[in-house]
Amino acid sequence: MKNCDKYKEFLITGEWHIHTNYTDGKNSIHEICRKAIEVNIPLICFTEHVSKELSYDYNKFIYDIKEARNKFDQLIIISGIETKILPSGELDITKPILRNAEYIGVAFHSFPNDINLFYESLIKVFNNYAIDTWMHPGLFFKKINEIIPDSLLNSIFEIMREKRIMLEINKKYDLPPKKWIDKARIYGVNFVRGGDIHSIENLKPDNEFTKFRFLI
Numbered sequence: 291m292k293n294c295d296k297y298k299e300f301l302i303t304g305e306w307h308i309h310t311n312y313t314d315g316k317n318s319i320h321e322i323c324r325k326a327i328e329v330n331i332p333l334i335c336f337t338e339h340v341s342k343e344l345s346y347d348y349n350k351f352i353y354d355i356k357e358a359r360n361k362f363d364q365l366i367i368i369s370g371i372e373t374k375i376l377p378s379g380e381l382d383i384t385k386p387i388l389r390n391a392e393y394i395g396v397a398f399h400s401f402p403n404d405i406n407l408f409y410e411s412l413i414k415v416f417n418n419y420a421i422d423t424w425m426h427p428g429l430f431f432k433k434i435n436e437i438i439p440d441s442l443l444n445s446i447f448e449i450m451r452e453k454r455i456m457l458e459i460n461k462k463y464d465l466p467p468k469k470w471i472d473k474a475r476i477y478g479v480n481f482v483r484g485g486d487i488h489s490i491e492n493l494k495p496d497n498e499f500t501k502f503r504f505l506i
């Protein structure tokens with residue numbers, strides 16, 4: 291059982307990709323909670339950037355989330371993370387943070403321009419860690435202006451179905467491409483909403499996400 295199974299009904303109505311002023315977001319945890327309540331978002335998941343070398347106090351971040359839970363008890367608040375896939379097929383994260391995160395999203399950021407390496411490291415990560423979601427899926431290909439070969443995408447989706455890893459519908463980058471969404475539906479891969487929120491102005495109930503609702 292995965293942590294987020296408890297919140298299955300909120301995978302599309304909740305907001306599962308949020309950054310705060312602990313990293314590159316503009317707003318505090320409290321400001322984000324207040325705005326979520328104002329716009330009737332029932333669940334928010336903070337997915338702060340983490341790495342082996344952290345630039346902020348992760349314990350303080352968790353403490354702030356706990357405080358927010360006490361203060362905003364009408365809102366479901368999850369403490370997740372966004373972690374980077376390394377070319378070695380490992381995640382750029384420390385063990386304690388990995389253990390404590392309630393929601394684990396993985397992503398490619400500044401990865402070498404090598405499709406085979408991309409594929410191998412993604413499969414290793416999916417096999418070796420308990421991942422919830424592949425975040426902004428397809429950004430690697432968008433950046434290098436290439437299209438993923440069908441055979442690779444098929445085996446990625448097979449493993450995602452088997453491991454119950456979700457595909458993020460990422461609003462900021464308009465990803466994944468429609469072809470991926472159609473294929474994911476065929477493979478039975480689930481979707482989760484990810485606005486990639488860096489400012490409360492972008493935190494709003496969004497009708498574009500509701501078309502994915504019937505899949506959950």
Ligand SMILES: [Zn+2]
Binds near residue numbers: 372397399425426
């Ligand atoms: Zn990212």
Ligand SMILES: [Zn+2]
Binds near residue numbers: 307486
């Ligand atoms: Zn992000």
